[in-house]
Amino acid sequence: MNRTPRLYALVEELRAAAPRSLTVAALAARFEVSTRTVQRDLQALMEAGVPVRATTGRGGGWSIDPEMTLPPIRFTAEEAAALVAALAAADASAPYAGAVRAASQKLAASMSGPASEAAREVAARIVALPARTAESVRSAVEQALTGNVVLRLSYVDATGQESHRAVEPAGLLTADGKWYLIAWCRTRQAGRGFRLDRITAAAATGERARPHDLSGLLLGSAASGALRPTALAPLAPPP
Known part of the structure; x- marks a missing residue:
């Protein structure tokens, strides 16, 4: 073997x-x-x-x-290939990229037979460009979102102007290959989107953030029609 x-x-x-x-x-x-x-x-x-x-x-x-651990998962070869391709799309600059790589290893370990072979073949054909977002920034954003705490950041906008903000994170938006932190900006007293690769420095604080509705912050913006992923639900027990 x-x-x-x-x-x-x-x-x-x-x-x-x-x-x-x-x-x-x-x-x-x-x-x-x-x-x-x-x-x-x-x-x-x-x-x-x-x-x-x-x-x-x-x-x-x-x-x-x-x-x-996961119980054995009976993916078809097509499902396994699609899963590997989707996980590969979470490149090194995407939020939770490290956790995604660990999860993909665990999923791969749960596959067997044709599904396992298909996943390995597809994985060998996918490459990713180096990270565009600093690891320290990505880690701070992940901590702020997971822990629901205030995030202090330095941000360079499209005109090259740098500003320093304290924001209360509400969620993430992905569009055209870019990732945005959607948050309540205490400086502007309004919802704002911060492109992750334009955040030059970030630090999660110990201060609890107030809850904010992601859809509410997007209302009236170009992303107001953003779609949520299919809701996750527990698998039904086997008959």
Whole structure:
């Protein structure tokens, strides 16, 4: 068995045994490889963000956290290819890009068969340009949105004028390949959109932001007709 299919199979083997742990020796025997190879594979899974962990002592071994893993997902080959392409669109400059890459690794680990092969083939054909937004800026915007706190930023507008603002984030807008932070600007006392690649510095504060309705802030702007993604809902339990 080649390494990539073996990594997926290791995840499935650990998931099937969870919450029990399996020894490296048992895994090596299961996949007919050396214990050293299994150790390297498990380390690679950890580095990819898969929640595998080792326990020491009597009865120790490797296990996977069932609360943090996905059950096997039965994607069709077309669905898997579309998913990889969509995740690749979240390039290094997009908000939550780091989390997207970790999520894509976990999704890939949950695929098997033709879907897994299709995802790998499409991934090998997609490239992305370097990030246009500084990592520190993107991280601060993510913190402000996730924690619902005030964000202090320095911003250069289309005319080249720089200003310094304290804003209360409401959400994100994507249009024509650009990302915008939609927020209540305390300086202007109005809703404003800030293009992420024009934010030169940003810092999330510990001050709680007031809640703002994203649609309300967009009302009357060129983005007032912006569409929301399909609402996420829990999967129905299997019959």
